[in-house]
Amino acid sequence: MPSEPIAYPARVREVAARRVVDFAAELNDAQRAAATHADGPLLIVAGAGTGKTRTLVYRVAHLIERGIRPERILLLTFTRRAAQEMLARSEKLVGSESRAVHGGTFHGTAHRLLRRFGAEAGLPGDFTILDQGDAADLMALSRTACGLGDKTKRFPKKETLHHVYSRHVNTEFPVGAILREEYPRFIEHEEDMARVFADYTARKQGRNLVDYDDLLLYWAMLLETEAARAIGDRIGALYDHILVDEYQDTNVLQARILKGMCRVHRNITVVGDDAQSIYAFRGATIRNILDFPREFPGASVVTLEQNYRSTQPILDASNMLISRAEERFTKELFTRRVGGEKPWLVTAQDEPQQTRFVVDRILELHEEGTPLREMAVLFRAGYMSADLEVELTARNIPFEKWGGLKFLEAAHVKDVLAFLRVLENPRDEVSWYRLLQLMPGIGETTARRAIEAIAAEDWDPDAFARFTPPPRAREAHANLVQVLAALRRSDLEGNGSVARDIARVRTLYDDILRARYDREEPRLADLERLQAIADGHGTRADFLTAISLDPPASSTDLGFGSESEDDTLILSTAHSAKGKEWDAVFLIWAVDGWFPMSRSLGDDEQIDEERRLMYVALTRARDHLAVSFPFNVYETRRGANYSLSQMSRFLDRGVVRTFQQVVLERTEAPSPEEPPTGATPVVDLRALLRNRFQG
DNA sequence: TTTTGAAGTCTCTCC
DNA sequence: GACTTCAAAA
Numbered sequence: 001m002p003s004e005p006i007a008y009p010a011r012v013r014e015v016a017a018r019r020v021v022d023f024a025a026e027l028n029d030a031q032r033a034a035a036t037h038a039d040g041p042l043l044i045v046a047g048a049g050t051g052k053t054r055t056l057v058y059r060v061a062h063l064i065e066r067g068i069r070p071e072r073i074l075l076l077t078f079t080r081r082a083a084q085e086m087l088a089r090s091e092k093l094v095g096s097e098s099r100a101v102h103g104g105t106f107h108g109t110a111h112r113l114l115r116r117f118g119a120e121a122g123l124p125g126d127f128t129i130l131d132q133g134d135a136a137d138l139m140a141l142s143r144t145a146c147g148l149g150d151k152t153k154r155f156p157k158k159e160t161l162h163h164v165y166s167r168h169v170n171t172e173f174p175v176g177a178i179l180r181e182e183y184p185r186f187i188e189h190e191e192d193m194a195r196v197f198a199d200y201t202a203r204k205q206g207r208n209l210v211d212y213d214d215l216l217l218y219w220a221m222l223l224e225t226e227a228a229r230a231i232g233d234r235i236g237a238l239y240d241h242i243l244v245d246e247y248q249d250t251n252v253l254q255a256r257i258l259k260g261m262c263r264v265h266r267n268i269t270v271v272g273d274d275a276q277s278i279y280a281f282r283g284a285t286i287r288n289i290l291d292f293p294r295e296f297p298g299a300s301v302v303t304l305e306q307n308y309r310s311t312q313p314i315l316d317a318s319n320m321l322i323s324r325a326e327e328r329f330t331k332e333l334f335t336r337r338v339g340g341e342k343p344w345l346v347t348a349q350d351e352p353q354q355t356r357f358v359v360d361r362i363l364e365l366h367e368e369g370t371p372l373r374e375m376a377v378l379f380r381a382g383y384m385s386a387d388l389e390v391e392l393t394a395r396n397i398p399f400e401k402w403g404g405l406k407f408l409e410a411a412h413v414k415d416v417l418a419f420l421r422v423l424e425n426p427r428d429e430v431s432w433y434r435l436l437q438l439m440p441g442i443g444e445t446t447a448r449r450a451i452e453a454i455a456a457e458d459w460d461p462d463a464f465a466r467f468t469p470p471p472r473a474r475e476a477h478a479n480l481v482q483v484l485a486a487l488r489r490s491d492l493e494g495n496g497s498v499a500r501d502i503a504r505v506r507t508l509y510d511d512i513l514r515a516r517y518d519r520e521e522p523r524l525a526d527l528e529r530l531q532a533i534a535d536g537h538g539t540r541a542d543f544l545t546a547i548s549l550d551p552p553a554s555s556t557d558l559g560f561g562s563e564s565e566d567d568t569l570i571l572s573t574a575h576s577a578k579g580k581e582w583d584a585v586f587l588i589w590a591v592d593g594w595f596p597m598s599r600s601l602g603d604d605e606q607i608d609e610e611r612r613l614m615y616v617a618l619t620r621a622r623d624h625l626a627v628s629f630p631f632n633v634y635e636t637r638r639g640a641n642y643s644l645s646q647m648s649r650f651l652d653r654g655v656v657r658t659f660q661q662v663v664l665e666r667t668e669a670p671s672p673e674e675p676p677t678g679a680t681p682v683v684d685l686r687a688l689l690r691n692r693f694q695g
Numbered sequence: 696t697t698t699t700g701a702a703g704t705c706t707c708t709c710c
Numbered sequence: 711g712a713c714t715t716c717a718a719a720a
Contacts, residue, residue, distance in 0.1 A: 132709080278708075279708080279709075442697090443696065445696060573709095575707090597706095
């Protein structure tokens with residue numbers, strides 16, 4: 001026995017003080033093999049609910065126990081929420097030092113690295129990030145600059161241009177190939193589009209603007225360009241282990257980044273499930289996960305098949321559904337959970353009845369002791385929950401909505417942000433253009449002239465004040481100059497907060513909003529929300545970055561009334577539900593044309609992706625699952641009309657057999673001559689008859 | 696040249 | 711139902 005205690009380094013003492021994780025007791029064999037895998041590439045093929053997150057969390061714990069410094073572990077996840085959740089869980093296992101693990105999305109991580117290393121590679125540190133809408137707007141400016149804005153020939157609109165461009169960057173397919181596949185009608189414009197893309201790229205660079213794709217692209221280039229070798233090596237040397245969640249939803253560019261990041265140590269762990277690949281629309285390719293063993297020779301592969309989440313009947317239904325799709329890493333999920341009833345397949349007469357069923361059933365389960373938090377209603381697209389939201393509000397049931405249209409994409413919110421962005425980056429042409437055109441008396445032409453004048457003075461922040469506006473815009477110009485000057489002054493004095501900035505912008509903007517948009521109350525409320533969000537952030541730059549890389553998704557993110565309410569029902573798109581689970585899950589609108597969406601019907605691959613998406617939705621459920629289908633769909637779009645809808649094609653005979661069918665009867669028979677107020681007839685025979693002869 | 700009203704076009708999923 | 715585009719008026 002040494003008479004004096006050995007002076008262990010602080011880290012070792014820390015490690016020793018921690019509780020020891022008992023990997024054998026807390027994980028099954030496959031999970032343990034994955035979690036304790038030593039070094040080198042590892043692919044974990046993890047079916048839904050097989051403890052994928054748990055395994056990753058334990059792997060992080062294991063690495064830390066082994067003595068890897070937490071800040072040298074990089075955990076890449078699909079959403080920031082997922083990263084936070086995993087880090088919180090590993091903190092429970094190994095204590096607070098796991099907080100130092102770097103976790104985040106690819107884009108968020110790219111941003112962090114570019115701010116740190118970009119300057120050395122010629123990328124200014126004060127760039128601003130363009131979201132999708134901004135990028136499209138900039139694309140429109142490029143289109144005009146290339147003289148392709150006029151309508152003499154049918155040229156793709158800005159969103160299409162951006163989509164093609166983005167797809168090209170993310171998939172590395174040649175533009176021509178993308179056009180042939182997705183937009184054959186635009187093939188003749190390939191050369192013109194190339195010109196627009198070239199201008200777009202140059203324009204971005206000249207204005208210190210970076211779009212989502214650039215974040216990834218610059219990261220990849222730092223790692224791959226020979227001239228940037230030294231920087232690439234330093235970035236690669238930041239981490240000893242890289243773990244990637246949801247690998248099936250990464251694209252080739254992301255795969256290249258990963259290769260670059262671990263060209264030294266090859267300590268890469270990826271987790272994914274080819275059956276849950278649902279982001280092909282964004283360039284993700286299932287090839288990444290399928291080819292992983294080839295790209296990283298010597299990779300170990302661990303498959304997790306035991307499901308801990310769902311009851312067997314729910315798995316039976318899910319397995320049957322996915323068995324219709326082509327799948328390469330075949331897995332058949334099983335569970336040791338016994339019992340459980342067959343999932344419900346609910347046929348409702350129409351949307352109101354579907355809504356009523358869902359709400360009633362939720363209240364029933366709630367009575368029986370399931371917290372609202374443990375229930376979710378899922379749907380294919382954000383707008384499909386509108387009726388349900390109205391009903392939940394009317395019945396005072398708190399809910400939180402994930403996915404769908406974010407309020408940051410709302411025009412009025414972007415308007416206000418444009419002011420902040422111009423302050424942050426005076427070269428931000430997109431924002432200048434937007435805010436100038438807001439001003440009464442300033443239209444496209446005046447805006448363009450003003451921007452040219454500013455550009456001519458090398459984007460001097462005061463150049464706009466010296467610009468001479470046409471008479472009708474004089475007042476607007478003066479107002480704008482005044483507000484911008486006030487904002488800049490509070491910058492210089494260093495006493496401004498972002499929330500205060502927004503308040504100041506609103507002294508000018510609120511009136512514009514009232515004049516421009518109808519239904520002003522909800523819009524003004526959005527601005528209040530924006531202000532509240534801003535309050536939680538530090539500098540303006542932080543705020544602008546945070547909202548573009550991690551937008552507040554739900555209306556309760558800021559604590560609007562229901563934050564105190566932690567028992568909140570979740571409404572979510574199927575996409576945003578990925579990685580989550582609930583005791584009870586309702587999938588509404590299982591109508592062919594809605595899920596799958598009609599626009600994917602032409603293409604087998606897209607249909608398969610929709611099928612996998614439905615699989616993702618079904619496998620979120622632990623104990624209760626109900627899929628509902630209203631067969632009278634009131635089409636509000638193309639004229640008032642009822643249509644008898646078909647059930648989703650994914651629910652074929654075999655799949656239906658795994659459900660118990662519930663047919664909701666009409667509760668109150670409407671009297672023919674006097675339909676209930678506010679309700680529309682259940683079926684409009686005349687419309688049906690008309691449709692019959694229309695085609 | 697800007698504004699305004701009317702007609703026309705899609706509708707998604709997300710960093 | 712929201713947003714864009716087009717034509718006519720101010």
